[in-house]
Amino acid sequence: MSDVFDRATDLEQWQREQALSKALDQPASTVTSLGCHECGEPIPEARRKAAPHCTRCIDCQKDFEHARK
Incomplete structure (x- = not known):
């Protein structure tokens, strides 16, 4: 049973890591910025x-992309 x-614990951890990774890759705002952050x-x-x-x-x-590699 264990x-x-x-x-289940491994799957939950993997799903959490995938969701966090996806969230961190997206910009904080969906509004187009006129200036570079x-x-x-x-x-x-x-x-x-x-x-x-x-x-x-x-x-x-x-x-940014180069630093991520």
Whole structure:
């Protein structure tokens, strides 16, 4: 019987970690920002149109993605 509980606990932990990971990957706000949250520089209109919910300028986004690897 403890095997069933152990598997259920493992599954619950995995689901929690997946949900937290997904939540951390999403921007805090769904409103399009005019300025980069990292450097404060204005986000170009073309970038805001291409990625409507972006919160970083292209350079800061590249740095962010590079740091995550």
